Amino acid sequence: MENLNSEKQYIDLYQSCSDIIAEHSSEVMNALRAEAFEKFCKNGFPTQKVERYKYTDVPEAFKPDYGLNIKRLNIPVNPADVFKCDVPNMSTLLYFVVNDEFYTKAMPKTGLPDGVIVGSLREASKLHPELVSKYYGKLADTNDSVTALNTMLAQDGLFVYVPKNVVLDKTLQVVNILRADVDLMSNRRVLIVLEESAQARILFCDHAADDRNFLTTQVIEVFAGENSSLDIYELEETHEKNTRFSNLYVSQQAYSNVLHDSITLYNGTTRNMADFNLDGQGAEIHSYGCAITDSSEHIDNNTVISHNVPNCQSDQLYKYVLDDKSVGAFAGLILVKKDAQKTVSQETNSNLCVSKEARMYTQPMLEIYADDVKCSHGSTVGQLDEMALFYMRQRGISEAEARRLLQNAFCSQAIEQIRLEPLRDRLHMLVDKRFRGELNKCGGCKGCK
Amino acid sequence: MLEIKDLHASINGKEILKGINLTIKDGEVHALMGQNGAGKSTLSNVLVGHPAYEVTQGQAIYNGQDLLTMKPEERSHAGLFMSFQTPIEIPGVSMVNFMRAAVNEKRKYRGEEPLSASAFLKLMREKRAIVELDSKLANRSVNEGFSGGEKKRNEIFQMAMLEPTFAILDETDSGLDVDALRIVAEGFNKLRTPQTSALVITHYQRLLDYLKPDIIHVLIGGQIVKTGGPELALEIDEKGFDWIKAEAGL
Numbered sequence: 001m002e003n004l005n006s007e008k009q010y011i012d013l014y015q016s017c018s019d020i021i022a023e024h025s026s027e028v029m030n031a032l033r034a035e036a037f038e039k040f041c042k043n044g045f046p047t048q049k050v051e052r053y054k055y056t057d058v059p060e061a062f063k064p065d066y067g068l069n070i071k072r073l074n075i076p077v078n079p080a081d082v083f084k085c086d087v088p089n090m091s092t093l094l095y096f097v098v099n100d101e102f103y104t105k106a107m108p109k110t111g112l113p114d115g116v117i118v119g120s121l122r123e124a125s126k127l128h129p130e131l132v133s134k135y136y137g138k139l140a141d142t143n144d145s146v147t148a149l150n151t152m153l154a155q156d157g158l159f160v161y162v163p164k165n166v167v168l169d170k171t172l173q174v175v176n177i178l179r180a181d182v183d184l185m186s187n188r189r190v191l192i193v194l195e196e197s198a199q200a201r202i203l204f205c206d207h208a209a210d211d212r213n214f215l216t217t218q219v220i221e222v223f224a225g226e227n228s229s230l231d232i233y234e235l236e237e238t239h240e241k242n243t244r245f246s247n248l249y250v251s252q253q254a255y256s257n258v259l260h261d262s263i264t265l266y267n268g269t270t271r272n273m274a275d276f277n278l279d280g281q282g283a284e285i286h287s288y289g290c291a292i293t294d295s296s297e298h299i300d301n302n303t304v305i306s307h308n309v310p311n312c313q314s315d316q317l318y319k320y321v322l323d324d325k326s327v328g329a330f331a332g333l334i335l336v337k338k339d340a341q342k343t344v345s346q347e348t349n350s351n352l353c354v355s356k357e358a359r360m361y362t363q364p365m366l367e368i369y370a371d372d373v374k375c376s377h378g379s380t381v382g383q384l385d386e387m388a389l390f391y392m393r394q395r396g397i398s399e400a401e402a403r404r405l406l407q408n409a410f411c412s413q414a415i416e417q418i419r420l421e422p423l424r425d426r427l428h429m430l431v432d433k434r435f436r437g438e439l440n441k442c443g444g445c446k447g448c449k
Numbered sequence: 450m451l452e453i454k455d456l457h458a459s460i461n462g463k464e465i466l467k468g469i470n471l472t473i474k475d476g477e478v479h480a481l482m483g484q485n486g487a488g489k490s491t492l493s494n495v496l497v498g499h500p501a502y503e504v505t506q507g508q509a510i511y512n513g514q515d516l517l518t519m520k521p522e523e524r525s526h527a528g529l530f531m532s533f534q535t536p537i538e539i540p541g542v543s544m545v546n547f548m549r550a551a552v553n554e555k556r557k558y559r560g561e562e563p564l565s566a567s568a569f570l571k572l573m574r575e576k577r578a579i580v581e582l583d584s585k586l587a588n589r590s591v592n593e594g595f596s597g598g599e600k601k602r603n604e605i606f607q608m609a610m611l612e613p614t615f616a617i618l619d620e621t622d623s624g625l626d627v628d629a630l631r632i633v634a635e636g637f638n639k640l641r642t643p644q645t646s647a648l649v650i651t652h653y654q655r656l657l658d659y660l661k662p663d664i665i666h667v668l669i670g671g672q673i674v675k676t677g678g679p680e681l682a683l684e685i686d687e688k689g690f691d692w693i694k695a696e697a698g699l
Contacts, residue, residue: 386500391537391591394497395551395607396525396558405550409541409590 006059007044011037014152017070024072025155028125029189032137036151039142046145055329055361056271056300058146061243066185066215069099072155077179077209079106090422092173092203093118099178100186100216101156111170115163118172121189124159132159135193139221139249144273146245150187150217157189162198164225171201171420178206178242183213190220194228196253201231201420208238218246224256226280231259231419234272235427240295242268247275254280261418263427264291264299265434271300278305278312278340289318290414292407292434293326293358300329305347307340310370314344319414320351321407321435322358331363334377338369347377352410354384354403404435450474451496451615451646456507458495464505465491467671473615478647480657480682483668484690489650490534492668493617496648497531498524511615526558530613532604534620534650539591544603547591548573548610555611576609580636597624605636612640616647622656634659654686667693674699 014021014037022030045062046053069075079096093111095118096103102120117124125132142148162168176188194200208214224230236244244267252258262272276285291299305314320328330349351360364377384406392402411431418424456469465488473479481489495502496509498521509516514527539547552572553563564572573587580602592600601621608616618637622630634656641647649660657679665681666673667690674697675681685693 385537385539387537388539388542390499390521391533391539392547392551393521394525394531394533395547395611396522396555397547397550398522398554399520401550401554405542405546406539409539412541 006063007040009065010062010149010152011041013068021070021153021155024070026122026125026129028129028133028136029122029154031133032142032151036142036148040145040148040152043143043145043148052273052302052331055302055331056269056298058245058271061215061245061269064183064213064215066213067180067182068153068185068187069101070153070155072101075099075179077103077177079103079175079177090171090420090426092171095158095172095174097158097174097176097188099180099184100154100188102158113166113168116166116168117159117161119159120156121159121191122156124161131161131193132191135221135223136191137221139223139251139277140219140247141249144247146217146273147219147247150189150219150247153217154187154189154219158191160190160192160200160202162194162200162228164195165197166195167199168201171203171423173203173205176204176206178208178210178212178214178216178238180210180212180214185215186217188216188218190218192220192222192230192232194224194230194256196225197227198225199229201233203233203423204235206234206236206238206244208242211239212241214238214242216242216244216246218244220246220248222248222250222258224250224252224258224283226253227255228253229257232261233418233423234260234262236264236270237266237430238268239266240268240297244268244270244272246271247273250274250276250285251279252277252283252285255282256280257284257286259286259417259419260288261414262289262301263414264289264293265430267293267297267299269298271302274301274303276303276305276314278307278314279309281309281311284313286417287314287316288414288417290411290431291318291320291328292411292431293320293328294323295326296324297326299327301331302329303332305332305334305345307334307336307343307345310339310341310343312340312343314346316347317414317417318349319411320349320360321354321410322351322360323354325355325357327359327361329361330379331361331365332377333365333367334375336366336368336370336373336375340370341372343370343373343375345373345375349379350410351379351381352384352407353381354407404432407435408432450512452508452510454508454510456492456495456509457505458491458502459505460491460502465671466495468507469671469673471666471673473646473648475614475646476643477664478649478660478662479664479666480649480651480660480662481666481668482651482682482685487668488671489668490619493531493619493648493650496524496617497521497529522554525611525613526555528614529617530608530611530615531617532601532608532619532621534623536592536595536600536604538593540593542591544587544589544591545573548607551607552610572610576606579609579639580605581632582606598626598629601625601633602629602636605633605640609636609640614645616645618647618649618651620650620652622651622653630655631659654682657682669694669697669699
């Protein structure tokens, strides 16, 4: 019976351990657990019959028995050893999250302007309960069972707060390190709040330090205040034993400008969901992504951009290069509500299947209820251009090198959108290395072996 | 020296080349003339290993190497270069990266170290001057947004970078105005050495006035039906191909 029901182990866990979970977290986070649990019990994991989950088998992903560190035992780690993938020519403020626990031992000593908070979500919600509770759980919809599970189980994560008119010059670089001696499930929670006219850039890098099976749920809530500007870059460089479920929820006020770029270089099974809500006039969202896969990797990006008010803009570009037996999926809905006149939106998903076995599912969607809008959407799935390959080979370039050049060129469009030049250069290099199958320097990631 | 013996080739099951015999010695320039559909481009594509063509019979030996068993890149390393009739656009791949990859792969084949970034850029500058190629074009994606004439100039620029010993010019003169034709042809002549040979495909005498070929071949229906000296090209320019067809009993 147990094997038939992936939910059961999580229900049992919560019922038997909710006290311990609560004890090692904060009141603000604990306040939402009971309701999330109720929803999770009611809804269970979505099957592939549920539209937004049709490309990833969720019950299967959550079926294995993983350990959880709900007692917050100290897992020995030296982030500086694990993490050597620095970005040259870019001065960042570097933070670490180990599994789902903010790492306090290696925080930058200086550099944050007055009033800015970057740190443990648990501790921040103890120190500033009114501030955190004003936002925590307000966007993340627990009718989604992955979000419900995260809300039930998450004990810590990251909190970023930038007050009104404060500009963070330096990029915040947050390295999520998966580190364990047993198979481990982590539930990471992130809350980002930018007040009016605040500016910040955040780079998340996901790495796996150990050759273990990892399962991670992550919920990120983002509140972008009026006229604020926020860049979020997410870079996954893990390995084939990693399963990642990340749900991002963004609410944007008037004239805010958000850029989200999600780059998957090495992974196992990844499902990234992103819901962008344009809630104030003149808001702009730039949603980009790039995925490079081979072997039996699985990457599923699912986005909704919701134009809730008039005069907002969105543009979206996702690019995939799929090799071997890997599977990619992209489903992106642009929803233009009845009042959202003068919406300008464009959505593109283009994909290369470079092997015969690779598969891509693409589903760009437009739902428009306003009558004065400018919207376009489209997708392509193709192979490498044979004539371009031949042209390059005639000039003496080997077939492998020619393929690499074409694949790099294909991805570069999604990388070019990055608004930070050093990071852009770094990513061009990482993408190139990825296609070369070359190693980079961090411990346990697939690219590092 | 290139020796082609009884070469037959087809595309999509249709035979185009029906027994080509041709020998081009080092230092010689041969022109290949003939009407559209005669098989001129097929011959050049087969020599450089275009994957769409199937060789069904015959041989092509270049300096003792059996070309037809070699990959396109190996033929390039052996010294073959083709100026494409329709140069390919490669969006997203910059001319600089493209040429650097090509030059360094050739150097690797010869057992030489890759060029340093500065040495490479210096080489680009020198060779660009030969065909008066705008430096802006060198920073763009390969052939993307180039005019017809710029694309052809870019072909000769690439030839200058790679210094082949056997060049095939497949209608390099088509679409060129008088000035561009002169620049391209003079550029090509500057690159010639006593060892380099070439096969030039053209419909027009104008290019041949510059290149001064040693031998002219006429290709009709997949076979070379007539071979002669430079005067043959002049005769064709004046009288067309019908008299050659009649002479060959076609």
